[in-house]
Amino acid sequence: MAVVIRREGAGPLSLRGRRSSRSFWPWFLQRVTGVVLVVLMFVHIAVNHFGNLSKDLTKGGPRGGDLIRFQDVAYRLDHVAITWLWWIVDVSLLAFVLFHGFNGIRNIAIDMGITGRAERVVTGFLTLVGLVGLVFGVMALLAFRKYAP
Amino acid sequence: MASIARRRPPSVPGTHFRPGAIETGTVAFIFHRITGVFLTIYLMTHLVVIGQSVRSKEAFNAALHFVGQPVFVFLDAGLAGIVTYHALNGLRIVGFDLGWGIRRQKLLFWIAVVLAVAVFLASLIAAHELL
Amino acid sequence: MAQVQVKVLRYDPQRDAEPHHQDFTVEYVTATTILDTLVAIKEFQDGSLTFRRSCRQGICGSCPMRVNDRERLTCMTRVAEVIGDNGGELRIEPLANLPVLKDLAVDLKPFFDKYRAISPHIIHAATRELPEKEFRMSDERTTHLQQFGACIQCGACYSSCPIVATDDDYLGPAALAKAYRFANDPRDDGRTERLNLVGDEAGIWRCHTIFNCTEVCPKGVEPTYAIQQLKRMNVRKRLGFG
Numbered sequence: 001m002a003v004v005i006r007r008e009g010a011g012p013l014s015l016r017g018r019r020s021s022r023s024f025w026p027w028f029l030q031r032v033t034g035v036v037l038v039v040l041m042f043v044h045i046a047v048n049h050f051g052n053l054s055k056d057l058t059k060g061g062p063r064g065g066d067l068i069r070f071q072d073v074a075y076r077l078d079h080v081a082i083t084w085l086w087w088i089v090d091v092s093l094l095a096f097v098l099f100h101g102f103n104g105i106r107n108i109a110i111d112m113g114i115t116g117r118a119e120r121v122v123t124g125f126l127t128l129v130g131l132v133g134l135v136f137g138v139m140a141l142l143a144f145r146k147y148a149p
Numbered sequence: 150m151a152s153i154a155r156r157r158p159p160s161v162p163g164t165h166f167r168p169g170a171i172e173t174g175t176v177a178f179i180f181h182r183i184t185g186v187f188l189t190i191y192l193m194t195h196l197v198v199i200g201q202s203v204r205s206k207e208a209f210n211a212a213l214h215f216v217g218q219p220v221f222v223f224l225d226a227g228l229a230g231i232v233t234y235h236a237l238n239g240l241r242i243v244g245f246d247l248g249w250g251i252r253r254q255k256l257l258f259w260i261a262v263v264l265a266v267a268v269f270l271a272s273l274i275a276a277h278e279l280l
Numbered sequence: 281m282a283q284v285q286v287k288v289l290r291y292d293p294q295r296d297a298e299p300h301h302q303d304f305t306v307e308y309v310t311a312t313t314i315l316d317t318l319v320a321i322k323e324f325q326d327g328s329l330t331f332r333r334s335c336r337q338g339i340c341g342s343c344p345m346r347v348n349d350r351e352r353l354t355c356m357t358r359v360a361e362v363i364g365d366n367g368g369e370l371r372i373e374p375l376a377n378l379p380v381l382k383d384l385a386v387d388l389k390p391f392f393d394k395y396r397a398i399s400p401h402i403i404h405a406a407t408r409e410l411p412e413k414e415f416r417m418s419d420e421r422t423t424h425l426q427q428f429g430a431c432i433q434c435g436a437c438y439s440s441c442p443i444v445a446t447d448d449d450y451l452g453p454a455a456l457a458k459a460y461r462f463a464n465d466p467r468d469d470g471r472t473e474r475l476n477l478v479g480d481e482a483g484i485w486r487c488h489t490i491f492n493c494t495e496v497c498p499k500g501v502e503p504t505y506a507i508q509q510l511k512r513m514n515v516r517k518r519l520g521f522g
Contacts (some may be wrong), residue, residue: 038236098192101185
């Protein structure tokens with residue numbers, strides 16, 4: 001179907017240097033990660049603060065308060081339920097929350113009117129920080145396996 | 150009318166958020182942004198704390214011991230309320246994006262606020278019990 | 281007759297460096313509108329006061345202004361409604377987010393440029409067969425579209441939007457609501473083009489459902505609702521169903 005579009009008058013100023021469909025996926029993924037995070041966040045808090053799944057279940061004896069210890073986390077990652085599921089949950093949580101948070105900051109920047117080259121610089125910087133956070137977080141998780149008793 | 154063409158005339162000053170006419174939707178948006186920025190900053194501190202595991206078992210336990218102090222536990226209660234508001238308002242927004250609840254937007258906002266306050270108070274009580 | 285203190289923002293580009301408020305005292309009764317007070321000031325107190333008005337019955341869209349920080353169509357808003365029972369002050373300022381030309385008149389060019397940018401007219405494909413009599417549309421569809429066609433292009437929504445305030449390129453509620461009105465019209469063949477246009481960095485993705493536009497629209501257009509529908513249509517198009 002041949003469509004003839006006639007645009008009158010001055011060219012649409014909104015397309016001036018901003019025309020891009022790159023804006024759909026950040027918007028869409030912000031929602032997807034947000035909804036998934038509601039679930040993952042709930043699991044994360046429940047496990048660490050209420051479910052006591054992190055506590056060392058093999059040792060009896062007194063414990064110093066309800067503080068989570070290194071051993072508790074290492075135990076959960078290695079012994080509780082389907083262990084590789086914990087890895088998926090924890091790494092997903094990390095990746096999604098970093099994306100969601102830094103994409104949010106990026107949104108604030110774009111709302112402030114940052115466009116063109118400056119916008120690409122800001123996006124690049126935030127992506128870099130996010131990736132550094134992801135690598136660091138995974139290393140932190142691996143440390144529980146590395147130093148496990 | 151050369152003077153108008155050459156000089157860019159001013160807009161009304163202080164226009165971003167009209168001081169005398171803030172509506173429910175505006176407040177929801179402002180809170181969402183503020184809680185979002187706060188949570189991103191918190192996230193970075195959280196990574197630093199938990200990331201102590203990279204150094205050693207003792208470093209991790211020491212870090213958790215440090216943030217186990219009463220002041221931090223109470224701050225955690227505030228965090229719980231903030232996360233709840235951001236999550237529930239976020240779901241409110243996703244609802245709009247799916248076409249739900251647009252005409253009930255104010256009610257949904259208040260539900261988010263009430264539940265966030267409830268979670269905050271419950272967490273305060275839990276913190277008090279713990280300490 | 282009661283009296284009200286009216287604070288009007290004045291700006292004459294050929295004389296003033298900055299806008300400033302000027303005080304007047306005006307008498308009013310229950311039925312007096314804000315526009316009435318401005319006309320009274322211009323007629324009896326200061327003839328240099330500049331503002332736009334025409335139909336004085338809420339259909340031409342000439343007279344929206346910021347009254348006590350809130351966008352109002354001044355011909356349809358009563359003084360008593362705004363200042364309450366205890367006789368507060370009436371502060372009248374021009375619409376925000378647009379350059380002030382003089383006193384309460386703003387330059388609407390950016391607003392109308394964005395409006396034109398979304399091609400606010402029916403677009404026919406060259407290959408579309410025109411019906412013999414009329415295009416048939418269901419009652420529901422016509423009623424639905426009527427809401428978004430009710431826009432009088434007054435600019436109140438544009439003035440109230442905080443995203444328009446900080447982002448010069450954002451299309452704004454009026455243009456986007458009108459884009460929806462046409463994208464949802466069965467007689468229109470430009471849907472894909474329109475969705476691409478509003479699915480731009482400066483289009484619907486910048487709306488954060490703040491709802492200011494919906495609150496201030498004097499005709500009940502609900503631009504937020506229209507923009508949300510555009511987002512849904514765009515998502516369906518991107519993900520490949522619909």
